[in-house]
Amino acid sequence: MTSPPRLIATDLDGTLLRHDKTVSPRTIAALAAAEDAGIEVFFVTGRPARWMGVVSEHVHGHGLAICANGAAVVDLHAEGPRVVRVRELARADALAVVHALRSAAPGVTFAVERAEGIHYEPDYPSFPQDPGTSYAMADELLAEGTGLGSDPVLKLLAHHPEMDADEFLALGRKTAGTHAEFTRSSPSALLEISGRGVSKASTLALACEERGIAPEEVVAFGDMPNDLEMLAWAGTSYAMANAHPDVRVSTTHTTSTNEEDGVATVIETYV
Template sequence: MLPLLIATDVDGTLLDEDELVTSRTRAAVLAAVAAGTQFVLATGRPPRWIAPVVDALGFAPMAVCANGAVLYDSATDRILSAQTLSVEVLTELAEVATRVIPGAGLAVERVGRSAHDAATPQFLSSPGYEHAWLNPDNTEVSLADVLEAPAVKLLIRKAGARSADMAAALAPHVGLGGDLTYSTNNGLIEVVPLGVSKATGVDEVARPLGITAEDVVAFGDMPNDIPMLLWAGLGVAMGNAHPEAKAAADEVTTPNSDDGLARVLERWWL
């Protein structure tokens, strides 16, 4: 099969261990794009964290952000669509999270019209929330303020915990409130609107182009990539992937530190 669309996770997949796009990976991606193949980023990142990836690639692809909740056109810096958790659902999820995981901090991701829309506070966290990444850009507010408006994603954070354990504890209590996933095992759970995933986000990009799942090759490394790996005609897990992601994939390539994505693309584009 010659893929008509490439969908790839960013961290741990497209980027190497130094959070860079290697020259080999860039060359393979650019060769595919030059041949007319669509290329889509599918990431847990918010739109405001897409610019460095665009710079590293050398072109501005469509981006499925917030694990499928947001469709972002990086070429025009426009949020094309956003699916949100309502205030009612956020409030219910917050009650569940703080009851089931005592001491957990909560945060929400919101989007405006562009990646850096100053009119919309984008990452709000409750007092004492400990960021799971090295580049925190959250604004600390009261829990009431965190929950006062719809959000594309709720983050539940417990420093020192394992995300897999948190997901297992929360799953029986969340019900129809949203879908749980995680992209790191560093004590962080992400909740998106029910039925939303990277698969639904990529499908939102593909359908208007007349591209079906069978025409897609997808790459990922963590549980939040599993729906996309299962949906795509060819789902490829990285050699460094979480065991559950590997089990969901059609094949496993080499790690992100060894140009695993490029090695697969080079079958069709050299």
């Protein structure tokens, strides 16, 4: 790209955030400078809306973020924050995925991510900073009329205690790929499963279309397989030096690691 982009799309964990989940002073300054120069900045992450406090105070301008791998668009300026768009995973598709994975990968456990919070199966390794609002088997969590309300399903999480992470991803796509989108962002065998056609890339494309921004006017940054579609869609893409091998071979450029402010290094060349 020979001129500044109109929009910068950046992943968070392993990309913009350092390993301690902070945003460095250099990166904060670069993000502010980009917005001052008229460049929109979108945080595009697998995180749920409730985990966006790490960057909400660094939001400028529009204040929007794409969360849950594209399943939710979130207003970070609102108190909460507030989900303003949902691209849900149909319950029937989620149940089909559960049944297919249980058959193909015995030992798998599930969690259900909804706009209002997360719900776990009893044996799922829950996140210590985000205790589940309820515990039940996935069939019950996904059934209609279970007392969990009509809150849409944003994504299904599937964990296996023994499988290789990439092999588990390939298995998920092979056995249930007709029902949902499969990706991963964890080093462990943890699959993130979204509605058909839902990804960071497709939701970012919708947001850019609404703003009259073409793919070639977008610069994107990422480090894990859940970033691949977004990096392929953007006109200019950067893999972090610490990125998954598939990401490094799929991007047009590489920048330094998240610990070395790789995103800020590139933004500074534009502003």
